[in-house]
Amino acid sequence: MNGQSVTRAFILAAALLMAIGSAQAFDDSKYPNLKGQWERFVVRGVPGQPSFDQTKGWGALQGAPLTPEYQAIFEENVREQDAGGLGLGADHARCVAAGMPFMMVAFRPLEFIVTPETTYIIIADYDPLRRIFTDGRDWPKEIEPTFQGYSIGKWIDTDGDGKYDVLEVETRGFKGPRVYEIRGLPLHRDNQSVFKERFYLDKNDPNLLHDEITVIDNALTRPWTVDKRYVRNPDLHAEWPESICPEYNANVVIGGENFFLSADGLLMPSRKGQLPPDVRYFDKRRE
């Protein structure tokens, strides 16, 4: 009888082990809780539109460590914008993707989906999403250049409590042109930028997410690190707006020139004295 009990107990233990083996396909309790809707952390009093270093104003106020060559490119772009043009923000104004790092500015709320193989960042604005591969892969021999780049990540248990708390990410393989923000602060046109990021929840506030981003770029005199932050929306059923860029975009770029669409749907100049678009391909007999 006793022998039978021992056998049964061990069979039970073995069965439970097997059950756990199949059930633990994904143990999400090992990962930090990044669920929910993450909104851009707004720092009061900072002038301009959302910027790379969100604690400082956009454009020159960022204090970007640009090389003299890229400082000159940036200033030329500012002069163009001040005259009513779009400068280096022209592609963005045409609804072309922002790419890294601008795509992480969170004009629209972000969502993070953590799986063992991939962490997804749903951006759903100008840029669709990021896939951060955490399946242990190496860099591909050839990377098809994209605005968002190719991201490989690794989850780290920094405090040894058996749970991951930091996602370290490296991103390479870009195309451009890309800017840090709409004021036109530029990244190098060689598109050799490398981004190193550390995502983690704030130790004192789990509803605050940090994305510590270091940019290594040939338009910079040194690596540039900022701590971007996002705030979790407490609404568990938060609304996700459908963002379709051309739907609300009043910019029309024709032949490298930017125009506006008026409220009555007509073409308007974007700067004083701007000539209308060349309409030579239209039948002159109609005029």
Add this chain to the structure above:
Amino acid sequence: MIHRLVMGAAALALALLAAASGAQAFDDSEYPNFKGQWRRMPVPGVRGQISFDQHKDWGKGQGAPLTPEYQAIYEANLKTQAKGDSGEWLGISCLGFGMPIMMYGGEPIEIIITPATTYILLNWVEHGRRIYTDGRDWPEDIEPTLQGYSIGKWVDTDGDGKFDVLEVETRGFKGPRHYDASQLPLHHDNKSVFKERFYLNKNNPDILHDEITVIDNALTRPWTVVREYQRNAEVRPAWREFICAEGNGHVRIGNENYYMSADGLLMPVRKDQPPPDLRYFPWAQK
């Protein structure tokens, strides 16, 4: 000694149970394996651009059960297009397709299952869908969108203790929306309701079905098709970055569509189309 062994084994069993209950935050083995990259399944011999019923030609070849009113609207759409204009077709200017075109797999699709939401990453003009499976009810007010608001429910149809079908209902639309690029129309009242059933093929788990039934006031009866997607055998497939506005030669000004020429100038899309109204450039008027 034997008593201690029994107690030890029982303690081990309890400890494992406790560990399992803590670890089973999300047991994805309860769900079908939708992982990977899903591509639209082309049907040889079917003509035209991608269509709602992928087993039939686009446009009239679909045999859509349109009401006489919407059949006439469709015929008018075809006449507009025959002149070179894209009419009310939003996709051409990257303004979005909405349901159901967004599900045609213009770019490969990825599906991520979590207990609360199933995400369909579309990577196309629309970026993705969220299908809420957290048991929520319909919101009192739904902000109308091209993709609609989707509530789903996982079902274990064969009683094997695992979910095998995701049933989805989608409402809350705006428009105009179409079934394909020939501008086969949905009703302008945007009251469409879509009922979908997602499931893996029983004989081939690398084929995913999306059985879609459309209930729409432009139809004389509900219209059901079964769409199919094929799983890419590549374990680490490449995901292309699709940016609709990049390289798009279509320009929409007001309600008119134009082309951009290779030299960056505005071109008409149809014969005798007038140039845009330039009244806000008075200094350039002759």
